[in-house]
Amino acid sequence: MKGNGKKSVLFAGALVFAVVLVSVLGQFIMPCDPQKTDLSISLLSPNSAFWFGTDKLGRCIFSRILAGAPNTVLSAVIVTAASFAIGTFLGITAAYFGKLYEKVVMTATTLFQAFPKFILIVALAGIMGTGLKNSIIALTLVYWVPYARVSRSLVLEIKHIDYIKAAQICGAGPMAVLFRYILPNIAAPLIVECMLDIGGVILSLASLSYLGLGSAKPAIEWGSMMSEAKQVMLQAPWGIIFPGIAIFIVVSAFNYFGEKLGESFYSDRRKTADTVNKGRCLNRPEPDEPGSSLKNRSAKMFGGDECQDRKTPVK
Amino acid sequence: MIKILRTIVKTALLLIAISLVSFLITFLAPSDAAQIMLEAQGNLVTEETLSVKRAELGLDRPVLVQYGDWLGGALRGDLGRSFKSGKPVRQELLNALPNTALLTIVSTVLSVILAIPAAMMSAKRKNGLLDGALGAVSYILISFPSFFVSLVALYIFALKLGWFNVIGGDRIRDAVLPIGVLSITTAAWMTRQVRSLLLKEYSKDYVFACRSRGAGEGYIMRKHILKNCMLPISTLVGISFASILGGTLIVENVFNWSGMGQLVMKAITNRDYPVIQGYVIFMSLSLLVLNALIDMLYLIVDPRVRAGTEVAGER
Numbered sequence: 001m002k003g004n005g006k007k008s009v010l011f012a013g014a015l016v017f018a019v020v021l022v023s024v025l026g027q028f029i030m031p032c033d034p035q036k037t038d039l040s041i042s043l044l045s046p047n048s049a050f051w052f053g054t055d056k057l058g059r060c061i062f063s064r065i066l067a068g069a070p071n072t073v074l075s076a077v078i079v080t081a082a083s084f085a086i087g088t089f090l091g092i093t094a095a096y097f098g099k100l101y102e103k104v105v106m107t108a109t110t111l112f113q114a115f116p117k118f119i120l121i122v123a124l125a126g127i128m129g130t131g132l133k134n135s136i137i138a139l140t141l142v143y144w145v146p147y148a149r150v151s152r153s154l155v156l157e158i159k160h161i162d163y164i165k166a167a168q169i170c171g172a173g174p175m176a177v178l179f180r181y182i183l184p185n186i187a188a189p190l191i192v193e194c195m196l197d198i199g200g201v202i203l204s205l206a207s208l209s210y211l212g213l214g215s216a217k218p219a220i221e222w223g224s225m226m227s228e229a230k231q232v233m234l235q236a237p238w239g240i241i242f243p244g245i246a247i248f249i250v251v252s253a254f255n256y257f258g259e260k261l262g263e264s265f266y267s268d269r270r271k272t273a274d275t276v277n278k279g280r281c282l283n284r285p286e287p288d289e290p291g292s293s294l295k296n297r298s299a300k301m302f303g304g305d306e307c308q309d310r311k312t313p314v315k
Numbered sequence: 316m317i318k319i320l321r322t323i324v325k326t327a328l329l330l331i332a333i334s335l336v337s338f339l340i341t342f343l344a345p346s347d348a349a350q351i352m353l354e355a356q357g358n359l360v361t362e363e364t365l366s367v368k369r370a371e372l373g374l375d376r377p378v379l380v381q382y383g384d385w386l387g388g389a390l391r392g393d394l395g396r397s398f399k400s401g402k403p404v405r406q407e408l409l410n411a412l413p414n415t416a417l418l419t420i421v422s423t424v425l426s427v428i429l430a431i432p433a434a435m436m437s438a439k440r441k442n443g444l445l446d447g448a449l450g451a452v453s454y455i456l457i458s459f460p461s462f463f464v465s466l467v468a469l470y471i472f473a474l475k476l477g478w479f480n481v482i483g484g485d486r487i488r489d490a491v492l493p494i495g496v497l498s499i500t501t502a503a504w505m506t507r508q509v510r511s512l513l514l515k516e517y518s519k520d521y522v523f524a525c526r527s528r529g530a531g532e533g534y535i536m537r538k539h540i541l542k543n544c545m546l547p548i549s550t551l552v553g554i555s556f557a558s559i560l561g562g563t564l565i566v567e568n569v570f571n572w573s574g575m576g577q578l579v580m581k582a583i584t585n586r587d588y589p590v591i592q593g594y595v596i597f598m599s600l601s602l603l604v605l606n607a608l609i610d611m612l613y614l615i616v617d618p619r620v621r622a623g624t625e626v627a628g629e630r
Contacts (some may be wrong), residue, residue: 206460
C-alpha cells in the first residue's frame with residue numbers, strides 16, 4: 001500500500017467513523033427535545049437558539065436531525081450487513097457445492113435483478129406496511145443479490161487453488177473450508193462493495209420515508225422530515241435543506257471511503273499481479289491478508305508457482 | 316438466429332418467474348384481500364363474513380391454483396380489478412401510462428445524450444479541469460437523494476423564479492422539471508461509469524497502435540474506444556432505464572405528475588393489491604423488453620457477440 005493511498009484511506013475511514021459516532025451519540029447532545037412542539041415558534045429561520053431553524057410545529061430541526069440519525073444510518077448499516085451475510089452465504093455455498101443448489105440460487109438472483117430495484121423495494125415495503133422494520137426487510141430482500149453473484153464468482157476463482165485442496169486433504173469439512181479459508185480470501189472486495197452500498201441504501205431508505213413508507217409517524221427520519229417540510233417549503237426552505245445536507249454528508253462519506261478502499265486495494269493488486277481486470281468486484285484479495293499467506297505457504301508446500309493461480313480463468 | 320430465439324425464450328421464462336414473485340408478494344401483507352374489501356365497503360368484519368368473502372374471491376383454494384388462475388388472466392391482459400375503484404387494473408394502468416412513458420423515455424434518451432459526450436470529454440483529459448468539474452458535479456448529484464434534487468429544483472425554478480407552475484397547467488411545460496431532474500441525476504451516475512469504461516479501454520495496446528500511426532485523439536476516441544465500449548455502455552443504458560423507472564415514483568410525487576407512480580402510491584395507501592401487482596409486472600416487463608431489445612440489437616450489430624467471443628468490459 002502506497003503511503004499516500006494509505007493516508008487517504010485512513011482519512012476516509014476516520015470520516016466514516018466520525019459520521020457513525022455522531023449518529024450514535026448525537027442524540028445525547030441535542031440542544032432541545034426533538035419532539036417538543038411549540039406553535040409560537042413555528043417556522044423560525046436559523047438563529048442562535050435554533051441553529052437549523054424550526055419546522056411547522058415549532059420543533060428544533062437541528063435536534064431532529066441528530067435524533068433521526070440513528071434511524072437512517074444504523075438501519076442502513078443493518079440492511080447492508082444483513083444483505084452481506086445472506087448474499088455471501090448463498091453465493092459461496094452455491095459456488096462450493098454447485099449442482100442444483102447453485103442453479104437455484106443463481107436463478108433467484110437473475111430473477112431479482114429483472115425487477116427495477118426501487119420499484120420492487122417500494123412494492124415490498126408498501127405491501128408489508130409502514131414501519132422501519134418493514135423497510136429494512138424490503139431493502140434486504142433486494143440488496144442481497146449482488147453479494148451472492150459477486151461472492152460466487154470470487155469463490156469459483158479460488159476454489160481450485162492448492163491451499164484449498166491442502167485444507168481439504170487435511171480433513172477440513174466444507175464449512176471450515178468455506179469460512180476459514182475461502183471467506184477471508186474473498187472478503188476484501190466484498191467489504192469494498194458493502195461500503196459502496198451503504199450510501200445507496202441510505203438514499204433508498206430516505207426515499208422510502210419520503211414517500212411515506214419508511215418509519216412510522218412519531219419516529220424521526222430524515223426523509224419523512226423533508227416530506228413534512230415540503231408543504232411549507234416556500235416559507236421555510238431550511239426544513240428541507242438541512243436534512244438533505246445531512247444525508248449528503250453521510251452518503252458521500254461512505255461513498256468516499258468505499259472508493260478509496262477500492263482504489264488502494266486495486267493499486268495493491270496492480271503491483272502484485274497483472275491480472276485481467278473484470279470490473280470492480282471481481283478482483284482478488286489483498287496479498288497481505290492472513291489467508292493469502294496461507295495460500296503462499298501451501299503453494300510452496302506443493303511446489304507450485306505462487307502466481308500460477310492468477311491465470312485461472314475468471315468465470 | 317438461434318441466439319435471438321434463445322433470448323426470447325429466456326425473456327419469456329423470466330417473465331413467468333416475475334409474475335410468480337409479483338403474485339406471491341401480496342402474501343407478505345398483514346391482512347388479506349377479503350378483509351380489505353370488506354373494510355373498504357364498510358362491512359362488518361367477522362370470522363363468518365370473512366370466510367364467505369374468501370370463498371367468493373377464491374382465496375380458500377391452494378396458492379398454486381390461485382396463481383394459475385391469475386396468470387391465465389394476466390396473459391390475456393386481465394390483471395384483475397382494483398379493490399378500491401372496482402375498475403379493471405389494466406385500464407387504470409393504461410390511463411396513467413402515457414404520462415409516465417413520456418418521463419421515462421425522454422429522460423433515458425436525454426441522460427444518454429448528456430452522459431456520453433461528458434464522459435468522453437472527461438476521459439480525454441483525465442484529471443484536467445473539465446474532468447475535475449464534471450467529476451465534482453456528478454459526485455454531488457449522486458450523493459443527494461433524488462427527491463432532494465427534485466425539491467430544490469421545484470423551489471428554485473417553480474417557486475422562486477416562477478418559470479413553471481407548481482400545480483398543473485400546461486402538460487409539456489410541466490414535464491420539463493421532472494424530466495430535467497431524472498435525466499440529470501441519471502446522467503451524473505452514467506458519466507462516471509462510462510468515463511471509467513473509456514479509461515480502461517484507453518490503456519489497451521491498440522490505442523497505442525492507433526496513436527503511433529498518427530490518428531488524432533478525437534478520432535481514436537470516437538471511432539475506436541467508444542465503439543469498443545458500446546456493449547458495456549448498452550448494459551448501463553438498461554440499468555439507467557431501471558433506475559429512471561424507480562425515479563418516476565419520486566419525481567411524480569414531488570412534481571405532482573399524475574402517472575403510474577402516483578397511481579401505485581395511492582394503491583399502497585389503500586392496500587389495493589391488484590394495482591400494485593399489475594404495476595410491478597408492467598414495470599418489470601418494460602425493463603425486460605428493453606434489455607432483450609438491447610441484447611438482440613447487439614447480436615445483429617456486433618460480430619463479436621454473434622461469434623460468442625469475449626468482449627471488452629463484459630461482466
